[in-house]
Amino acid sequence: KNQVEQSPQSLIILEGKNCTLQCNYTVSPFSNLRWYKQDTGRGPVSLTIMTFSENTKSNGRYTATLDADTKQSSLHITASQLSDSASYICVVSAYGQNFVFGPGTRLSVLP
Amino acid sequence: GAVVSQHPSRVICKSGTSVKIECRSLDFQATTMFWYRQFPKQSLMLMATSNEGSKATYEQGVEKDKFLINHASLTLSTLTVTSAHPEDSSFYICSARTSGSSISSYNEQFFGPGTRLTVL
Numbered sequence: 283k284n285q286v287e288q289s290p291q292s293l294i295i296l297e298g299k300n301c302t303l304q305c306n307y308t309v310s311p312f313s314n315l316r317w318y319k320q321d322t323g324r325g326p327v328s329l330t331i332m333t334f335s336e337n338t339k340s341n342g343r344y345t346a347t348l349d350a351d352t353k354q355s356s357l358h359i360t361a362s363q364l365s366d367s368a369s370y371i372c373v374v375s376a377y378g379q380n381f382v383f384g385p386g387t388r389l390s391v392l393p
Numbered sequence: 394g395a396v397v398s399q400h401p402s403r404v405i406c407k408s409g410t411s412v413k414i415e416c417r418s419l420d421f422q423a424t425t426m427f428w429y430r431q432f433p434k435q436s437l438m439l440m441a442t443s444n445e446g447s448k449a450t451y452e453q454g455v456e457k458d459k460f461l462i463n464h465a466s467l468t469l470s471t472l473t474v475t476s477a478h479p480e481d482s483s484f485y486i487c488s489a490r491t492s493g494s495s496i497s498s499y500n501e502q503f504f505g506p507g508t509r510l511t512v513l
Contacts, residue, residue: 318504324506325397325486325488325506326486371436381502383436384436385435385436
């Protein structure tokens, strides 16, 4: 069964600190992996997209990694800001199939 | 960039009434649109997939007679919640995908901002 798991479920950090969110998946055949940021009451916004051959992808203070062998991905946020408070969703796509969504990690950045 | 809009952004209706939500791709043609539902503190759940000019494909457990989907053009899909009940209160999000590569080579889905439905 295609599944995406994320950890932690929620995370609280202080402004300026770094953090890393984890994603494990069992989606096959793997096509690509995306990280989305979803602000409360808004639709998801794409942060990064990685295919099988890509190990890392950066978007400003966001850096995603992918280990296709262990089927794990991480999203690292550097120098967090208050505006980073949101849910971060890992989404894996299999060839010819719809997106498989992870449950998300709810990040709260405190001043 | 690709922009998807939804209207209305929030709606409150009485139980038993019908509500229509529009999803538009503003600067690209969407051959496929997806409708998701999201309950508080949960991730998105796919309700149905619609392709322009054909009937929507509903996920298991989603009532097709209750959630009517029309994808009449390459830029517009509508979701009508018929005879709404309080348990239909949720956040409804659409996304649009283009088969062309002009916007994204990843067969990307672009999400709308969502519609908050509250049924009293």
